[in-house]
Each structure stands twice: as C-alpha cells, then as structure tokens.
Amino acid sequence: MANTDVVIRVENISKRYLVGHVSTRLDGHDTLRDAVVRHAKSFARKALDVARGRQIVDGDTVEEFWALRDLSFEIKRGEVLGIVGSNGAGKSTLLKLLSRITEPTNGRIEIDGRVASLLEVGTGFHPELSGRENIFLNGAILGMTRSEIRAQYDEIVDFAGVERFLDTPVKRYSSGMQVRLAFAVAAHLKPEILLVDEVLAVGDGEFQKKCLGKMGDVARSGRTVLLVSHNLGSLRSLCSHGILLSEGRLIAAGSISSVLMAYSAKNEPSNKVYPSDSLVRRVAAYQDTDKIILEMEYSNVRGKLTIPGFSFIIHEADGRPILGHNPMLERRNLDVPWPNEGVVRASVTSPKLLDGVYTVSVFLGDPYSTVFRDLNCLTISISGLVNSLYQLPPEQVGPVYPECQYEFLPLDLKAEVVDIAISES
Amino acid sequence: MEGRSVPMQIIESGHVEKNYWRDLWRYRELFEVLAWRDVAVRYKQTIIGVAWALLRPVLTMAVFTVIFSRLAKLPSEGNAPYPLMVMAGMLPWTFFSTALSDASNSLIGSAGLIGKIYFPRLIIPTATIVVAFVDLLISFAILCVMMAWYKFWPTWQILFLPLFVFLAFLASLGPGLWVTSLNVKYRDFRYVMPFALQLGLYVSPVGFSSSVVPAKWRLLYSFNPVVGVIDGFRWCILGRASRIYWTGLGVSVVVIVSFLLLGIGQFRRMEKTFADLI
Numbered sequence: 001m002a003n004t005d006v007v008i009r010v011e012n013i014s015k016r017y018l019v020g021h022v023s024t025r026l027d028g029h030d031t032l033r034d035a036v037v038r039h040a041k042s043f044a045r046k047a048l049d050v051a052r053g054r055q056i057v058d059g060d061t062v063e064e065f066w067a068l069r070d071l072s073f074e075i076k077r078g079e080v081l082g083i084v085g086s087n088g089a090g091k092s093t094l095l096k097l098l099s100r101i102t103e104p105t106n107g108r109i110e111i112d113g114r115v116a117s118l119l120e121v122g123t124g125f126h127p128e129l130s131g132r133e134n135i136f137l138n139g140a141i142l143g144m145t146r147s148e149i150r151a152q153y154d155e156i157v158d159f160a161g162v163e164r165f166l167d168t169p170v171k172r173y174s175s176g177m178q179v180r181l182a183f184a185v186a187a188h189l190k191p192e193i194l195l196v197d198e199v200l201a202v203g204d205g206e207f208q209k210k211c212l213g214k215m216g217d218v219a220r221s222g223r224t225v226l227l228v229s230h231n232l233g234s235l236r237s238l239c240s241h242g243i244l245l246s247e248g249r250l251i252a253a254g255s256i257s258s259v260l261m262a263y264s265a266k267n268e269p270s271n272k273v274y275p276s277d278s279l280v281r282r283v284a285a286y287q288d289t290d291k292i293i294l295e296m297e298y299s300n301v302r303g304k305l306t307i308p309g310f311s312f313i314i315h316e317a318d319g320r321p322i323l324g325h326n327p328m329l330e331r332r333n334l335d336v337p338w339p340n341e342g343v344v345r346a347s348v349t350s351p352k353l354l355d356g357v358y359t360v361s362v363f364l365g366d367p368y369s370t371v372f373r374d375l376n377c378l379t380i381s382i383s384g385l386v387n388s389l390y391q392l393p394p395e396q397v398g399p400v401y402p403e404c405q406y407e408f409l410p411l412d413l414k415a416e417v418v419d420i421a422i423s424e425s
Numbered sequence: 426m427e428g429r430s431v432p433m434q435i436i437e438s439g440h441v442e443k444n445y446w447r448d449l450w451r452y453r454e455l456f457e458v459l460a461w462r463d464v465a466v467r468y469k470q471t472i473i474g475v476a477w478a479l480l481r482p483v484l485t486m487a488v489f490t491v492i493f494s495r496l497a498k499l500p501s502e503g504n505a506p507y508p509l510m511v512m513a514g515m516l517p518w519t520f521f522s523t524a525l526s527d528a529s530n531s532l533i534g535s536a537g538l539i540g541k542i543y544f545p546r547l548i549i550p551t552a553t554i555v556v557a558f559v560d561l562l563i564s565f566a567i568l569c570v571m572m573a574w575y576k577f578w579p580t581w582q583i584l585f586l587p588l589f590v591f592l593a594f595l596a597s598l599g600p601g602l603w604v605t606s607l608n609v610k611y612r613d614f615r616y617v618m619p620f621a622l623q624l625g626l627y628v629s630p631v632g633f634s635s636s637v638v639p640a641k642w643r644l645l646y647s648f649n650p651v652v653g654v655i656d657g658f659r660w661c662i663l664g665r666a667s668r669i670y671w672t673g674l675g676v677s678v679v680v681i682v683s684f685l686l687l688g689i690g691q692f693r694r695m696e697k698t699f700a701d702l703i
Binding site: 145 | 539
C-alpha cells in the first residue's frame, strides 16, 4: 500500500445472493395439478443446477439480489468507523466480507493487520459446558490464545459477574448471564482491527453502560474499530468517522456527525398509512425546529367516535417511555367542535428530543375507553441537535432538552421562600 | 496474538490463499479447543457416561462372534481366538464409521460458527475425528484386557499399529471432507451416509476374516479402502496368526489417497461459499 496509514482499503466490492420465490396463486386455491406441475418444474431446475454445480435455491423463480454494490472506501489506522443504514442496507454483509467469512462477488479488499470479528455475542457457546469451559472455548473461537485468556481470566470473570456459577453448565444460566459472560470474553479481545456488529444492545442498562465504557477504552487505545449499530447515540460518542449505506450502496462517508445527519435526513418525517376504510387513516410524528409534532388523520363517517381524543407516548429506542400525554384524562377539549373527517395534531413545545432514535405509540379514544392503539408504530430520529445547541450528549443528560428559565435571586428572598415552606408544613 | 504481525491480506473473488496451510497451523489452538469440546460433551448428562464407549464394542463383538463363528462356522485367522479377531477388526471399523459419520455432519452442525467467524474450515471435520480417536483408545484398552485373558501375546508387529491408525484416519478424512462439503450444498448426503455405513459394515471384513473371500475376488475386494486398514490392524495385533495380502493393501492405500485428494480438492473449492450456503 502506498499510504501505510491505510489499514483497510475496499475497492468496488459487490456481493450477490440468489433468492428464490414461490409463486402462489392469490386466491389460495392450489389444485393437485398445479402442485404437481410446480414440483416438477422445481425439481427440473434443481437437477439442472446440480448438473452445473450451482447452488440449490428453493422456490420456482430465482432472482439475483445485490446485498452490496460497488462499495469503495478506506480506513486509516486508529479510526473508529461507525456504519449506519436501515435494515437490509448491507451493513452486516460488509462486516462478513471484511472478516473473510464470505467472499465478495466482485471487487477487492486489502487489509493490513490482524482482524477479529464480533458479529454475535456468544458465538460457539456450548450449552452443556460450564461457564469456565465456555470462556476458553469462546475465547479460542474469537481468536485468543490460551495464554491470553488465562492472563485475563480473572478480569473476564469479574466483568461478567458470574463467579458463583463458573462450574454450572451454561444452559442453566439466565439469558442475561449468558450475554454478560459472552460479552466479557469479547471485550477482552485485543486485535489490531476489530469488527463489531450490533452487540452493544444487550443486557440491562448498567451492563450496557459497562460495555460502552469498554468499547470506548478499545476505541481510545488506538485500535481500528468498525462498528455497526442502530444506537445512534453510542455511535456518536464512540466513533470518529462513519459511512452510510443504503440498499447496498455507499451514500455518505466522512465525520460521524455529518454521516448521522445524512442518515436522519434520509429518514422522512416518519408516517404510517392505514387502510382507507379504517377509523385512523394516517399517523405521523416528527420534530420541528421548536416543537415535536404528532398527527393523526381520522374518519368518523361511521359515527363511532364521541370525540377524537388523541394520545401518545414517546419511547427510547429500547422501549423505555420518555414522555406522553392523554388529554382525555384531564377532560380537555371536550366541548371543542371537531370535523367528522380531519386531522388531530398535538404539538409538544417543551421538552425537545435530543439526538437519538425514538419510537412513538399512538392511541385514540374518549374519556372512558380506547378505540384504537398502535404501539411503537412510528420512529423519530434526531441528529445534530446536540451540536447546534452546544449541549451535553443524551448519554450524559438524558434524552430530552428542557425549556429552562434562570433567575438570580437575592439571599433574603430565598430565605423568605424557605420560611413559607416551613410554616406550611 | 498481539505483537505478531501478519502479512497483508487480500480478499477478492476466487483469490487463492497462498498461506492456507500456514494459516491452518496458526489456528491449531482452535482445533485443539474444538476437539476438546467434542470430547467433553460426548457423554455429558448420561447415566453411565464413558461406560458407553466400553459397552458398545463389547456387545457388538459378542454378537458378531456368535453369528459368524458359532452359527456361520467361519474360520478365524490362524490360531487366533475368534473374539480377538473380531475385536481387532472392530477397532478400525468403529473408528472409521464414527469418524466418517461425525465428519460428514460436522459442517452443518457448526453452521452458527461458520456464519459468524472466520477460520480455516478444515478444522471442523478434522476436529470431530479426534472424538472417534478417543473411543478407539478405549476400545484398544478392552482389546488389551481380552488379549491378556486369552494369554495371546503380541509380536513386534504391533509396533506398526500407529501407522495403520493413521491410515484409518486418512481413510475416513477423505470421504468425510468430500461428503461434508457436499452436504452444505445438497442436504441429500445426510440421508445417504448412515445407509452407506450400514452397508459398509457387511461388505467390510469386520465380523469375519478377509481370507474367507475367494482368492480371485481378493484384489477387487481391496478396492474397499477399509479392507486394507482392517487387514493391517489384524496383522499388527494378531501377529503371526494373520497373513497380510500386500497387493490388496497397496490397492487400498491408493484408493485412500485418491479419496483424500478428491475430498481436500472438493472442500477447498467450496470452502469460501460455505457461509452463504449453510
């Protein structure tokens, strides 16, 4: 390589998969003759594939699917690169190519350094073996030597917090314990280049914090790390650079904040459309410059509603609720006139959502019952706000930005307030 | 792992790995660990544990002795007691069949690993053969007890036994690699293998001596690679009582080596697509 600082160079790689489809008749009636013909066709195709030495694909029509298309980029030594993109964008395929698990269809990759990949937590764990034995098994599978594992054994056990169960078969562990043990082993992996796929989203909050801390240590230790995650907050805090994939193509590359910005811009104000004959026709949620807007389009032509009482909950990406409101519980808007078909809009002026991905659940009902609910049906993703506000990231201060007034009070006034408080109690 | 630098890797379609065999050597610890895992879990959560490894060969030996010696009145080799001759044949056969069937299913059984981690895939089928080797050692201990019981002492020929163990290993590895890689693509082989091994038990000289086979068929019979291995085992264990048919052994070795080359070739050709197909 001309530039010794480049540790990974990817040139025009593409990866093709073959996918099969089964054509079924829409009316669901499949006569014996249809079935026989279909199976005969499928058998003939399989026989032909075998004769040509090709892979067998189930189904009666075969289609090419390009998981990655003409991807080129470079990574320098010590960079921590975040890979973002929606589901099916080709992120995991890219990691599989880089870790040599599968081969590209076209193109070329040059890697200078030892690669370890962590595509799944607990790969190769054997349920019958004890925790102690699995540490050595999993370590060896991830590419650690026995002496390396032995040297870090106590640390691993300590990190996982499973001292008491080291001689218990892993199948008797709770799933949380298994994940902790697995991550503890992986966290002590010390390759020159580390590929990580969406493994931070495990365990309880405290353990996640520990994992993020560990990942941060790895990132700061000068290793080259490639990280796939849907947790934009952790990507922002861990990565220096990023690339954005969409349908197998590279859309953006550069600093992590510019890439996350591009990613959020690509996600339109999230919205969901329902069948036209339903009570609720469309819901949408997004954050404007100064407020969060939630909308629901309803149609009361059948006269089911006594009032379009719209309520909502906004959750963090992991499902924990952040804020919500139900006007019906406060008996609000009961005498406001409303159209039979229309949109009900809720504007939240404070707080604002800070950077991250949030989901929204929506409800429709009157003060006595809920007639419609759709949980986690919308996504709001925010990025770049922390930077523009010059504020601390959500990992430190929580997901919302409060509207705040500050005053300066003289001491005697404060004392007065305290007096009142005492006299009231 | 730290500190040791590796040459630059190039990944592209159809790229032939120059360092494949050296890579294999570097992953020897993984091989050891996987083999150890297979041995360790073999008899977990069973009541009599390792006793299974003793019970199976002893019972089979007893049944074969009754059927082939008492009922069919087949002769043993020289003055060797019939049960000893059966046991000497069962050692390699059990090794061969366990190794071959485990190796054939090994890749599919490790689908999780193959899809998530890179390592030379050759490790998986070879590691499973270690389990068969452990069983072989246990059976060998039974054989020693039996030889002491019959006061049948081995000659210098037993020193060649490791050579034939290695031959048995190669004999199972070749078809094992071939079948396990095809199994990834065409699952039909999963059903073919148990059936083929069942037939193999009857066409191989396990319950009887290969000297029973008419002389004019002897050469053709040796195309079954297991024949050479079993004859070799008997020659080593039974000493002067057994006479080996050297031409037949040569044929068996040639067949074994060709299968091995075929197996490795097939495996290497398909190796890079395993993760996509499995």
